[in-house]
Amino acid sequence: MAKVKVGIIGTGYIGGVHAGLLARDERVQLAAVYDVNRECAEKFARAHDAQISDGPAEVIERCDAVYITTPNTQHVAASLAVIEAGKHVFCEKPLATNISDAETVYAKASKSKSVFQVGHNRRFAPVYATLKQLLSDKYTPHSAHVKMNRGELLNPVWTGDASVTGGFLFETPIHMFDMMRFLFGEVESLHAIGSTHEYSETDDFSVLLKFKSGFHATLATAADASWLFPFERVEVFSHHATLVTREMETLVCSTNLQGHFAEQSMQQLPREEKWGYVQEDRAFIDAIVNGTPPPVTALDGLMSVELVNAVYESVRTNSTITPRPVSLLAR
Numbered sequence: 394m395a396k397v398k399v400g401i402i403g404t405g406y407i408g409g410v411h412a413g414l415l416a417r418d419e420r421v422q423l424a425a426v427y428d429v430n431r432e433c434a435e436k437f438a439r440a441h442d443a444q445i446s447d448g449p450a451e452v453i454e455r456c457d458a459v460y461i462t463t464p465n466t467q468h469v470a471a472s473l474a475v476i477e478a479g480k481h482v483f484c485e486k487p488l489a490t491n492i493s494d495a496e497t498v499y500a501k502a503s504k505s506k507s508v509f510q511v512g513h514n515r516r517f518a519p520v521y522a523t524l525k526q527l528l529s530d531k532y533t534p535h536s537a538h539v540k541m542n543r544g545e546l547l548n549p550v551w552t553g554d555a556s557v558t559g560g561f562l563f564e565t566p567i568h569m570f571d572m573m574r575f576l577f578g579e580v581e582s583l584h585a586i587g588s589t590h591e592y593s594e595t596d597d598f599s600v601l602l603k604f605k606s607g608f609h610a611t612l613a614t615a616a617d618a619s620w621l622f623p624f625e626r627v628e629v630f631s632h633h634a635t636l637v638t639r640e641m642e643t644l645v646c647s648t649n650l651q652g653h654f655a656e657q658s659m660q661q662l663p664r665e666e667k668w669g670y671v672q673e674d675r676a677f678i679d680a681i682v683n684g685t686p687p688p689v690t691a692l693d694g695l696m697s698v699e700l701v702n703a704v705y706e707s708v709r710t711n712s713t714i715t716p717r718p719v720s721l722l723a724r
C-alpha cells in the first residue's frame with residue numbers, strides 16, 4: 394500500500410515531536426517541511442530526513458496530509474489552504490483564536506471529505522483516558538476543581554505576545570476547556586473574574602462553570618504563578634470519592650472515608666505516550682488509512698474556542714455568559 398505522504402508547516406518544538414513519532418509509523422512518509430525560518434527548516438529536514446519546500450503551497454502539493462504546527466494565529470490560513478486542496482489536516486491547538494475564524498474553519502472542514510483533527514492531545518493521555526473511564530463506569534461526578542498554572546510566558550518567545558497567541562487562554566489553558574468537555578460534558582453557563590499582573594493582558598483567571606448535566610466546576614489558571622508541580626491538576630468529587638490527576642503522571646483515587654487511596658502511576662511511560670501524542674498521531678493516520686472517525690474534530694476545536702471566548706467576554710462584561718451549545722454550532 395502507498396504510504397501517506399505527510400508534510401509539516403512550522404518546524405519548531407511540537408513539529409519535531411510529531412515528526413519523530415510519524416517516523417515510527419511505517420504507513421507514513423515525511424515528504425515535505427516548511428518554516429518561515431529557513432535555518433530552522435534546514436536543521437529539521439536534516440534531523441528527520443525530509444525535503445524542504447519553498448512555501449506552504451508546495452508542502453500541500455507534495456503531500457496527502459499536513460500538520461500545522463505554527464504559532465496560534467498562523468493556524469487558520471494554513472488550515473483553509475489545506476482543506477481547499479482536498480488534503481487531510483492535523484491542526485495543533487487552538488483551532489483558531491477567534492470565533493469567526495473557528496466557525497469558518499469548521500464550516501469548510503465539515504464540508505470536506507478529508508480528515509480534520511485538532512491537537513487536543515490530553516484526551517489520549519492515559520491519566521485522563523483512565524479518569525474518563527472511571528467516571529463513566531463507576532463514579533458519577535458531582536463537582537470538580539481544575540487548575541493549570543504556568544510559571545511564566547517566556548518559552549517559546551511568542552507565548553507572552555497576545556497578538557501571536559490570541560491571548561493567554563488560547564495557549565495552554567485551552568487544553569483544560571477541551572478536557573472539561575471531554576470529562577464532564579457540555580457547559581451551560583460560566584462566570585469568570587480575571588486580573589492583570591506580569592503581562593500586558595489578563596493573566597490570572599477564576600472561572601465558575603455550570604454544565605448541562607447539573608454538574609459544576611471551578612477552574613483556576615494563572616500565567617505568572619510558578620513551576621510548582623503539578624502545574625496541571627483535576628480534582629473530581631463523587632459520592633465519598635475523590636479522584637485526582639497530577640499532570641500526566643499520576644491518577645489518585647480515594648474511595649473510602651479512611652483517607653486511604655490508590656495511586657496509578659504513568660511515570661514510567663515514554664513522555665510522548667504519557668502526553669497522548671503517540672495515540673493522537675496514530676488515530677490521525679488510522680482515520681486517513683482506515684476511514685475511522687478522527688477522535689478530536691474541528692467541532693471540538695470550535696467548542697474550545699467558544700468556551701475560551703466566553704471566559705474573556707465574562708471578564709470583560711462582569712456577567713454570566715451562556716456559550717452557544719454544540720447542537721447550535723454543529724452542521
Ligand SMILES: NC(=O)c1ccc[n+]([C@@H]2O[C@H](COP(=O)([O-])OP(=O)(O)OC[C@H]3O[C@@H](n4cnc5c(N)ncnc54)[C@H](O)[C@@H]3O)[C@@H](O)[C@H]2O)c1
Pocket residue numbers: 402403404405406407408427428429430433462463464465467485486487512513514549550564
Ligand atoms: N498539543 C500540545 O501539547 C502542544 C505543545 C506545544 C505546542 N503546541 C502548539 O503548537 C504550535 C507551535 O508551538 P511550538 O511550541 O512548536 O512553537 P515553536 O515556536 O517551537 O515552533 C513554531 C515554528 O513555526 C514557525 N512559523 C511561524 N510562523 C510560520 C508560518 N506562517 N509558516 C511557517 N512556519 C512558521 C516558527 O519559525 C517556528 O519554527 C502552537 O500553536 C502551540 O500552541 C501544542
